[in-house]
Each structure stands twice: as structure tokens, then as C-alpha cells.
Amino acid sequence: MTLELQGLGVSRGIAIGRAHILFHNQPDVREYLIPAFAIEQEVERLLDAIEQARQQLKSIRNHIPANAPADVTSFIDTHLLMLSDSSLTKVPVEMIRERRCNAEWALQLQRDALINVFNEMDDPYLRTRRDDVDHVVNRIHRILSDQEVAEHEIPDGRLKGHIIIAEDLTPADTVLMQHQGIAAFVTEHGGATSHTTILARSLGIPAIIGVESVRRYVQDNELLIVDGETGTLIAGADALTITAFESRRLAFEQHISSLSRYKSQPTKTRDGKAITLLANAELPEDITTISNAGAQGIGLYRTEFLYMNRLSPPEEEEQLAAYRDVVEGMNNQPVTIRTFDLGADKTVDGGRPLSQAVVTNPALGLRAIRLCLSQPGMFRTQLRAILRASAFGKIKIMFPMISTMNELVQARNLLEQCKLELDNEGIAYDRSIEVGAMIEIPASAVCAEMFARHVDFLSIGTNDLIQYTLAIDRIDDHVNYLYDPLHPAVLRLIQMTLNAGKKHSIPVSMCGEMAGDPRYTRLLLAMGLEHFSMHPNALLEVKQVINETDLSLLPANTLEVLDIADAVETDLLIEQINEAVHNN
Template sequence: MSLWLTGIGVSRGIAIGRVQKLHGGDLEIPEYSLPPSDIDGEVVRFYGAQRRAKEQLREVRSKIPVGTPGDIAAFIDTHLLMMDDRSITEATVSHIRSQRCNAEAALRRARDALVEVFEQMEDPYLRTRRDDVEHVCTRILRVLMKTDRALAMKSDSISEPTVIVSDDITPADIILLSQQSVVAFVTEYGGPLSHTAILARSLGIPAVVGVHNARRLMREGEQAIIDGELGHALADPESLALAFYRRKQRSQAQARKKLTLLRDEPAESRDGELIHLLANIELPEDAAVAAANGAEGVGLYRTEFLFMNRKDQPSEEEQYDAYARVVSAVNGPITIRTLDLGADKQVDSGRSHGPTPNNPALGLRAIRLCLKEPEMFRTQVRALLRASAHGQMQIMLPMISNLAEFRQAAAIINTSRDELRAQGVPMAGKVPIGAMIEVPAAAIAAPMIARHARFFSIGTNDLIQYTLAIDRVDDEVNYLYDPLHPAVLQLIRMTIQAGEAAGISVAMCGEMAGDPRYTRLLLGLGLTEFSMHPSSVLEVKSVVRESSVGELRGRVGGLLERIMSGETGADPLEELLRPAS
């Protein structure tokens, strides 16, 4: 009998294959006391397992095909760095020596302490990086417990399309499996920002996460259909369902083939409106992937990764080298976001640690932290201004909630520019400073902020969360995460209108910008600049070219008024969201 399961669709596409289950539950980690004479030997055993785990990761990295998006290799590089992180290695050795326990138990204690720290982080993207800690420690634990059988060996027997069903999947496993006959991933845990979601989207493999009890309910070897857009997993499908999804699968394949023809075509609507499509990237190597997908430049480059997994702050020279590389690699404009870390994610050499905030989600983070630590901010700003000499760069300030914050940050940037100019340091003549609109207060105050900012970029991920008071990486409430909530649409429209009135550009760099289901709505709201994952550019471009922007703008205004008045039916946006005929 067919079984219909629902989760969160995080990587679009239809896949049909046989179920293969992985990782049947958590490791049963042994714990026992050691006599003093065995302590040194246990430390040696731990370091040996750490070295073996690093060798495994290097082997996985060597198998990544040339031309694969850079963010895929970045996951492995991050895990390799974390293998040497003192928060893991020194803490584990300390537990072995002080508590005279075996390496497995010591590593588990070090892992649990780190995971607790990450779980307190307010930024959803960074909070899900607790997975990195889990995966790195689990790999070492499997070596220690001699359960580290290579996944590639198990997968060599895969000869037909296979759907992987697991509680969670490590980046290394995803990379290895993507080179086999794996056509989809289904996990019991995770959200839109999980490793599975990010890597599946980069690799173009359909994936559904958050399917609770999937391993128990789906049988090994049975046929399954995965809809990565709607978040459905259909096990043991009937013939009619199978035929329907095979037709849908063929239709999607034909559509993807047509999309490649649009790479060098302009993102111009039917009525001649030119829309700018940019990419969100994290590494200089991603710039080539973005260009290959038709992106005109970069709408968001995150900088906080330079500050993570280390005990000190990156110097001005180190930051300059990193920023100069990425600016030089981008053929077009690039928007670089300043540091978006919080008090509980600060490196050890930063401000003194105070008490843990009662609500970290509303605490000291992003621009608030930078203004609290002006020397740290000034170092980054100087590096950014120096890097501006290598391309078309603009600086974006995250988490702005009022005009005073923006003006204070802009004053530090302008002072740093004057200092560099006096020192004869090369830099661009003009480096626009803009605000990221991700706090409802900033959207409401957008007309005021727009008189001072040179551009806006709407970060829908946080804007939606803060507006609806939900955590989208929390399995218990992420069903409430709704980009189409009337309040969210109102805030987006207010921001765009404020930008238009002030004569400044307004972009969107959240996930909503890269979802073609929302493209027509955003065009109707007046958005002319979208920034997204490189793999989404061609799909969004296709929708733009099939739409009439003037017609959409005329319809959306009245439609939103009806929505806010409560006079519409259950799905007032359904007709608008359908593709143009």
C-alpha cells in the first residue's frame, strides 16, 4: 500500500528510485575509567583517530569533480579545519587526563559542550552549523569505534536510481553519494539551512528534510517518488501515481535543458523592463559558477566565515587579501556584507564575555556588535575599502534597526576612507554604503533610512522570522514560516516604495528572491534586483522573460489592499503565482 510522507522541500525536482537507508541511529558511545598508566596511550589513540578522520576527508575532497561549485568543497575544508580546532582536540585530551575516561566518552563531552554553544546562537544559518560539530566528532568517533566503513564501498553496488533515507547526512557522504546513482535525499531532521539542503541545491539533487520517522516507515528497497519542491515522499506508489510523476519528471528535464539557452540572454520582461539578477556567494571560486549561470554580479558576499573556527581575529591584511580576491574574481558589481556575528559567536580575542543573554535572537549581533567593538569594525572596513580598488564594490550593513545605527556605522567608514586617502592607499573613488532590511522596524522606517543609504537589500530570511516571531529551523514551528503572510508582503512593499521615492536601488538577497514561485509577485511589488544562489538564476530569468512587469504591478497593488482588508478568498495569490501563459 502506498505511503505518503510530508516534510520540507529544500531542493526542487522529481526523483524516482529505490530506498536505501543510511546511519541507523546514533552511535552507542562506550564510557569507562582508565588506570593512570593508560592515560598517555589513550591520548595517542585519540590523535591517531583524528589523523585517520582527516585522511578520510582529504580523500573525499580529492574526488570532487572539477567545475563543482566551490561551496561544496568549502564544507569539507571547514570540517578539516575543525578537526584541528582546540575546542575539540584540547578539550577532549583534557577530559581524558582530568577525568581518566576513554577517548570516545571524552570526545562526546567536548562535542556536547560545543553543540550547546551553537544552539544558543541567534542567527539561524550559523546555528545550524552545530551540524558541523556533530559531523566532525562523529567521524572521529567512528574511527575510534572501528565503525568507519567507507560509504563509497557500500554504494559501489548501487546500479539503479537510489533514494537515500537517513536521520541526517554528512557533507562528505553527500559528495560521495552524488557521484553514485543517488537521485534524491530524504532526512528525518533538518531545515532549509541544513547541510543536506545547501549541498543538494548546489548539486541539483531533489531533497526533502524534516520527514519524521522516515527510516521507520519507508522500507529498504521499495520504490519511492520524491518531490523536492512540494516536500513530498511517496513510498510504494501505485501505477497511476508513478506514470503521473514520470511525465512531470520528463517535463522538468526538458524545461531545464531550455533554461541553458537563456544564459547569455538579458533578464528583460515582455514589456521591456530590464531586471538585474545577481548571485549570493561565499567563496571567490563561486564567482565563476555564478557567471556560468548568467548572473550579472554578486548581490551578497558573507564575511563572517573569516572569523569563525579560530581563536584570534583576522588581521587587516588577511581580510584585505580575501576581499581583494573575491572582488577581482567577480565580473560585475559585488555587494559585501560586513560582519554578521553575535556576542555568543565572537572570537576569543574580542570583547570580554559577559553573562549569557536571556534571548540571544534579540541580542548583540551584526551591526550592534560592530558598533560596540569599533576597532574590530574599523579593521574590516579598512580592508574592504582597500579591496574596492579591484572592482565595483559596495558595502552593506546588516541588522540595521534605526537611522542612528546606520549613521554611526557610515561615520566610521567615512573616517576610515579619509585616513586611507591621506596615506595614499589606492581605493575606489566611490564605495556606496547600504542597509540590509531584515528587521521590521527598519522596513517601517525605510523612508527615513533611505535618505542616507545609497541602496537597500531585503533579507527575507530574517525579515520573515522576526515579523512572524518564529524560528524556521525549529521543527516544531517552522510550518508557520510563510513568505506570503500579508504582513511580510506589506513590509516588502514599504521598503521598495521607500527606495523608489528616494531614488535608490532596492535588491532582495533572501531565499525568496531565488524561488521562481514568487518571482511574478516580487516583480509586481516593484522589485528590479534579485540576488540568489547561482543555480536559481536561470529559472528566475525564465519567469522574468515570460512576464509583463507593468501588468503585474497594476494587479498587485489592488490585490494587496484586498488581502489586508480580509475580503479575499483562501488563496488570493494563487492566480498571480501561476506562470504566465
Template sequence: MVIKGIPVSEGIGLGRAVVIKESEYTIKKTKIEDTGAELRRFLDSIEKAKEQIRKIKAATQESLGEKNAMIFDAHLLILDDPEFVSMVKGKIEEGINAEFAIDESARFFENILLSLEDEYMRERANDIKDVALRLIRILNGEEQIDLKNLPDGSILVAYDLTPSQTAQINKQNVRGFVTEKGGKTSHTAIIARTYEIPAVVGVEDIVNSVKDGDFLIVDGYEGFVYVNPEEDLIKEYEKKLVEEKRRKEELKSFLYVESKTQDGKRIKLFANIAHIEEIDAALKNGAEGIGLFRTEFLFMDRSQPPSEDEQFEVYKTVLEKMEDKPVIIRTLDVGGDKNISYLNIDKEENPFLGYRAIRLCLGNKELFKTQLRALLRASIYGKLKIMFPMITCIDEVYQAKWIIQEAKEELKKENISYSQNIEIGIMIETPAAAVISDVLAKEVDFFSIGTNDLIQYTLAVDRTNDKVSYLYNPLHPAILRLIKMTVENAHKRGIEVGVCGEIASNQEFVPVLIGLGVDELSVNPSKILNVKKKILQTSYEEENLCIKELLN
């Protein structure tokens, strides 16, 4: 049997399934005579639950960082919540057993949250359910699901993997993750990429389709999960696995080699990241800096925007981890395919051409300024560069820079330090920005070309639409001319140009970008060494000559 899902962490995993199925509880209501003893039993279970959660939080913080450990603060708050605790107490005092009282109280609060429209608040119902289940297991004397001692060669199969579960995993023994829930930015996906474990998510009904001990192949490149495959297919994937390991070992030899072409043109290699947890992978693969830190994920899956202090801590951590290496942080880029409920963005017929990115930020000045203040405060901890997305005219740059100046003046009055040497750059991802790049280059310190949107907007092609996706061509002369024009205009003003779109990591397009004269490529951390290998094999002069002949 073969099942298709969403590949979220590259690699090939072969092993035996360990299926995580949450216990189905039928909790009986029993009459309690000694309510005092039952209350003590309940309160003891709360203390034991707190102790367990604190240990899991500490382990998570150590292995996955502060941000991933924050989820457990919410679990501790539930255990201290006076409404939840008093409701359970009240039911016990009426003579109901603690297990039933906990279950009934938890369901009451779960139903309230599930009735809300806000997606973030609905998801918090799962936190209450998790905490209640933990208390009931403690009261029943049951062990929590133990993932510390998985047998070597395990492939975890679950509806979803919770933070408390991934915190326990011994990654040396795990060959893959397969879950029913999740997407490319889900907790499972992030952890899989951090641990470099092949993962496929969004696999329908996988928990009921697989049983413990089934032999699985997880293809993290194509998104296929093979259940009890034929021997020939196993041998084929074993060969692929050997080749993958050989390729990874070969790429390690490029780790400390300077990134430059055969004829000596220096090309900087940076990493694209969206989460703090990805920094370790970036550094491990030799990233010279962060070419794109996507801040929108700080704003998603919640009921209100992150505070200035919360953002400050994240940006500070990124800069500290990267030490003296440059870090380009892109300001909030939402709208289009990334909507946020609490911003109350009106439904648009064509959101990709609507109220998004810099347009939204300039229209929500306080939201924007809060982010800029956090960035300025963090700037003293490293080499920060700030980048604005989806610029189409010079006025947008003027307005954004003016708000930065206002934020600086406010911090100065509050005696809060910030770096005096922060570079300001913009994304070139619209044809308009490329065409006026000579004007824009006078006002900023660097360009970063977002090829995904630039190609889509220039060619009027939605690459997710099967009927027209064949027209999505990164080598179209119009795209090459716009990139060449942008690079030439930038270099005339003495500023550098990077590329942070998907084509920067495509082996076919890397030589073309080098020939067009770009200074920096920013890619997924796992792609850095592959791209470096290609750079080392490329001649800038030869590619540049080919580009001139092609465009003339």
C-alpha cells in the same frame, strides 16, 4: 507510507533507498602481553587515518571548495592531539588492547565536550567520535563506507550526511537525499543545493522506517517522502519529473538573453547566497552579480567569532569567483531569530525589535571593525559593495560610515591596500527607513529592499503564526506605497534600488515590483531563470499604469 520533512533543495527524485547505518560496535577489552607491538599497531592506524583524511580533504576541496574541506583539518588535529594520543598510549602500556583504549579515551573527551553549554563545542564531540570510529575500523581491517560506487538511481537515507561522506558521492548516480537531522542551512542542505539534488531533511526516524531497496519518491518542493508508493502515485510523479526536466530545458534558452521587459526596461538579476559553494549555481544560472551575501553564517555554529584573516579569505574567494560582477556583502545581521552564544546577547521578550543587526554591530565596535577591515582588504579582488542591515535612522548610517573610515585609516597606516571605489548601501526593511528614504539616499550609493521584514514590521504580522499569517500580504497598499516612495526617492538622487526579499522570486509579484520601478531583483540561484522568463513577458508601462491606478 508518506513522511513529512523540511524541503531544502528543490526537485523530484525517484529511486531506490540506500540506507546508511553506522555500525554498532561492542568493543571487547582484552589483555595484551606485547604492549610494544600494540603501540606500533595504534601508531600505524593513526598514519593510515591521516592518509585517508588527507585524500578525502583533497577530494572535498576540489568538488566543494576550501571552506567545506576545512572540517578535515579538525580531524587531523585530533589525530595529532597530544592528550588524546598519550591517553591511548597510557592505556595500551597498562596492557589494554588498542581498540578498547581508543574507544575509552574518545568517550572521555566526548563526555567533557558534551557537558559544555556551548553548542559548537558539543558538536565537536562528533568529530572525536568520527575519528575514533575510523581508527577502530582500520584496526579491524574494515573498509570505510563507500559512496563512490552507488548504483544509478540511488536515494541516500541517513541520520545525517557527514562531509567525508558527501565528498565521496558520485552525484550522477544520486537522485535524492533524506536525513533525520538538519535544516535549511545544514551541510546536507548546502551540498544538495550545490549539486542540484532534491533533498528533504528533518524526517523523523527515517533510518528505521526505510530499508535498503525500498522505492522512494523525494519531493523537494513540498517536503514529502513517499515510501513504496502505489503505482498510480509513481506515474503521477514520473509525469511531474518529465515536466520538470522540460521546464528546465526551456529555461536554459533564456540563459544568454538580456534581462529586460517587453518594452525595454532593463532589470538586473542577481543572486542571494549564504555560502561560497552557492556561487557556481549562481553563475551557472546567469546571475549578473551577488545581490545579497549573508555573512552571518560565518559567525554561527562556533565558539568564537571568525578572525579578520578567515573572513578576508572568504570575501576574497567570493569576489574572485564573481570576477568583475558586483558583489553586495551584507554586514553581520544577527539577533532576532539568529542568536550567537559567544556574543552573550541577553534574552529579549521581543528580539525582532531589539538588539540586532546594525544595532548590535555598532554596540560591538571591534567585532564590526574586524569584519569591515576584512571586507576592505578583499575589495581589491573584485567589485565589492558593502550593505548595512536594519537601518532606522540617519545616525546609524553616519556611525557605520565613520567606523569604515577608521578601518581605512588603520589599513593605510599598515600599508595594506583596499579599493577606493567601494559603494556603500543599506537595507530598507523598516517602515522608518522607507519613510525617510529621501534623507538616507543622500548618504548612500544604493538601496536594497528586504521585503520579508518590511512586510512583517509594517503590517504587524508574524507570518509564522498560523492565527495571523493570513494578514501577511505583500500586495497590501501600505507595502506598495512604501516601496514606491523608496524607489522614487532613490531615483531622485540617482541611486539604484534592488529587492532581495522572497517576493522578488514570486511569479505573482515580479510584475508588480517592475511596475513600482525597481532596478534589480536578487533571488535564490535556482530561481534566476524563472524570474528572467517572467521579466521578458512583462510590460513595464502597463504594470506602472496599473500601480498608479491602484494606489490613487
């Protein structure tokens, strides 16, 4: 009997293979009292386990090929950094000494405290970093409980061609199993912006997440079909279904291999409309991947990770070095740096929380530009560093989550003060540096025309714009099915922003996941979008769609999608839009 399960497709591709069900045996962590004479032995036991975990990850990292995407090594490095962070090394040690509790319990208490901090974060991308805490702590726990090395960490070829079924996977798991030649993976949990799913896209592994209780429905070694685009998992398929999916798999692989020819081509439609394709980045290591993808610059450089996992904010010189590395690595191509988008729950200023008040809804609280303006000292430090870095290449400054004109005026005033300081100090910077605002909430989209009069560019952050418009959390398994880029309210807000840019002759870019999804490319072109910024792995596929599009051949009713309330009708029209060009 055929069984079809639905999840969230996070990495495109078709895979057909036998199931390998992966069980992580989680230790039963309980508290017990350590005798006074054995406290330091218990401390050493914890530190030894942390060191073993570090060596395991280093071994994994050392086996990563030199030509692997930058994402692969950077995610392993993130876990290595966490193993050196005082929150996981010093705090549990203090607990052992103060409470005389066992290492497992001290580590679990600290894990719970860290998870609570991440759970309260408003930014979905940052909130999924809680998964990294869990992955690192679980590795240490397995060492403390003397568990044998997990079977998927033994490179004996047993996983080649298999589809991995698991509760969740770590980035290290994903790297190891990719080297063993897995065909795909399906997990019960995980977020669309987690390190593991981003890594799956970088490595080209078809993947589905959020298939609840999948390990109860699938049998080990059962033949499965995975569609990483639609999020469909099929078990017990008949011969005709298998043959159909095998044809689709081959067609998709041929399609991906054909994209390389577009790297050296200019980005423009068949009727001559030039389009700008930019990449999103957050680490200096991303530059290699971005250059290999043929991006025309960086449309969004996230700076939050300079502020994470530390007791105090980064100083000006540290930030300058990071920004300079990025801009010089881009060889005079433009780099748009977004000022820090953190929440009130994040500790800054020497590790002290910004407020002792309980934050009921941090997504609607003191975050992004609001936090920047409430911490002018920290904000000025970043602005000075960005300005100084602009002397070494083309840099633009972008303010996140602008909702009122007063916020924009205050931010620009602080920027002007920093310019005056640098003038007085005789420090060089780009005096004509461009300043932009992100459109991430309905209020800013509705007022886009107002903001457009006072900035050099606008950038639509669709990830937040969609979830704020539709009042849903896109990493919540219970409601993420409502996350719909094609909802008419979302499309109308995007159109308003594009119209505002056109009226005031300033460029409008889009830097959310919608920009990197080729299903929406032709619609966005029809709406007037000319600047796309996305994960570098999506660039060539979007470029192909653009270069094969003749805007004059798009259906006359293309923009009627803004007025369609029924999701099925919307999907049908999008199919017509995408097929119309192919048929001409």
C-alpha cells in the same frame, strides 16, 4: 495502501525509486578512567582517529570531478578545517590528560560544548553549523569504536537509482551517494540552510527534510515517489499516480536542461523592463559558480566565516586579501560586502566572550551592527580592509540589521574616520564607494523611508524579515510550517521598503531565499523589485521567468495579495499570476 508523508522540500525535482534505509550506528559513548601509565596512549588513539577521519575526507574530496560546483569541495573543506581546529584537536587532549578520561568521552564533552555555542547563535544560517560539528565528531567516534566503513562509502553501485532514507546526512555522505547515482534523499532532521541541503540543490538532487520518524513508516526496497518542491513523499502509489509523476519528472528535467539558453541573454521582461540579477556568496571559491551562472555581480557577500573557528578576529591584511580575491575574480562587476553579522555568543577579541552575562535570547541581543558598534576596533579593521579592497574593483558596503538612525549614523561616522586614516597614510580606495543598509526587521522596514535619505541603496533580507515579523524560528521543526513569505504582513513590509527606495530614487535589492524562488518572481516584479540576489543555482530559472514575463499582462488584481489573510486564497492568486503570462 498509499501512504503520503509531508516534510520540507529543500531541493526541487521529482524522483521515483526504491528505498534504501540508511542507519548510522552511533557508538554508545561512556566514560571510563584511564590508568596513569596509559594516558599518552589514549591521546595517541584520539589523534590517530582524527588523522584517519582526515584521510577519509581527503579521499572523498580527491574523487570529486573538477567540473563539480564549488559548493561540493568547499563543504568537504569545511569539515577538513574543523579536523585541524584546536577545539577538536587540543581541547579533548587536555581533557584526557587532566581528567584521565577515555578519548570518546573527552570528544563527546567537547562536542556538547561546541553544540551549545552554535545553539545559542541568533543567525539561522550560522546555527545550522552545529550539524557540521556533529558530522565530524560522529566520524571520529565511528573510527574510535572500530566500526567498518559505512556501506554508502563503498562505491559498488548498490545505491544507483535508490532513494536514501536517513536520520540525517553529512555533506560527505551526499557527495559520495551522488557519485553512486542516487535518485533523491529524505531525512528526519536537517535545516533548510544546512550544508547538506545547500549541497543537494547544487548537485540537483531532489530532497526532503524534516519527515519525522520516516524510517518507521517506509520499508527497505519499497517503491517511493519524492517531490522535492512540495516536500511530499509517497509510498505504495498506484500505477496512475506513478505514471503522472513520471511525466512530471521528465517535464522538469527538460525544463532544467532548457535553461542554459538564457545564460547569454540580457535580463529584461518582454515589455523591455531591465532587471538586475546578482548572486549571494560567502567564499572566494564561489566565484566560479557565480560566473558560470551568468550573474551580473554579487549582491551579498557574507564575511562571517572569516571570523569563525579561530581564537582571534582576522587582521586587516588577511581580510584585504580575501576581499581582493573576490572583487578581482568578478572582473569589475559589483560586489556588495556585508559587514560581519555575528552574535554576542560568538567569541572574538582573542577568544574572550564579549559578555559573561547569560544571553536569554541572542536573536534579540548584541548582534550584527550592534556588535560592530560595540567593538569599534574590530569593526574599523574590517572597514579599512573593505575600503582598501575597493581600489581593485567595484565594491559596495552594506550594514546588517540596522534598526535605528543612530546606528546608521555611528556606522557611517566610523567609515568616514577610516577614510581619513587611509588618506593620511596615502592608501588608495574608492572615494565614491556606495553604502547601504539591510532591511531585516519590521522596525527597519517601517522606517525604510527615513533610512533611504541617508544611504545609496537598501537590501531586503527576507530570511530574517520573515522570521522576525512572524515570530518563528525557521529551523525549528515544530514551527517552521508557519514560515510564510506570502503572509500579508511580510508583503506589506517589503512593499513599504520598495516604495521608500522609489520615492528617494535609490535601488532596492532583495537577497533572501524569496528572491531565488521562481514562484514569487512575478509578484515581486509587480511590486516593483528590480534587483534580485540569490544562490547562483537559482539564477537561470528566475531569469527565465523574468524574460518570459510581460508586466502589462499580469492580472489587474495582482497586488490584492497584500490584503488577503487566507493562505489558500493567496496561493490561488499566486497561481493565477504565474499562469496568466503563460496563457497569453
